[in-house]
Amino acid sequence: MVPVVLVMHQPLGDAFAQCARHVLGGELPHLHVVDIAPDADIDRVCDGLVQQLMGYTPQGALVLCDLYGATPFNIAQRAVQRVRKHGVSAAILSGANLYMVLKALTDPVADPESLRASVRARVLRGIVGSDSTDE
Numbered sequence: 001m002v003p004v005v006l007v008m009h010q011p012l013g014d015a016f017a018q019c020a021r022h023v024l025g026g027e028l029p030h031l032h033v034v035d036i037a038p039d040a041d042i043d044r045v046c047d048g049l050v051q052q053l054m055g056y057t058p059q060g061a062l063v064l065c066d067l068y069g070a071t072p073f074n075i076a077q078r079a080v081q082r083v084r085k086h087g088v089s090a091a092i093l094s095g096a097n098l099y100m101v102l103k104a105l106t107d108p109v110a111d112p113e114s115l116r117a118s119v120r121a122r123v124l125r126g127i128v129g130s131d132s133t134d135e
Helices: 012-024 042-054 071-084 098-106 112-125
Strands: 004-009 031-036 061-065 090-093
Touching: 004 012, 004 042, 004 071, 004 098, 012 031, 012 098, 031 042, 031 071, 042 071, 061 071, 061 098, 061 112, 071 090, 090 112, 098 112
Parallel strands: 004 031, 004 061, 061 090
Antiparallel strands: none
């Protein structure tokens, strides 16, 4: 399984992880959380995320972020770019919701880029109106 790293505004990543454990049952060893506090030292958090992502060699990791362009996304994007320069496979996807987290954790795809594409496609299919006829 490809490790999934949640990089989000605090406490959203931890909340998603708790929900995922509730839905899927038990511990999820491939799920990791980096919640970004409002007063976080951005450079220190980015360096820590780089070290974490470097540890996922050779399989790489998928990083899920809550908001495109927000601080957690910018930190994750910087970290992903840095580890790619060292040959580590990593992909990033924003707009995370619980459905996306669950799909990322249960999809058997073996590499981060394929997992990103698969999760994105599956999540888009999962957005429906309240009467299930909205497309």
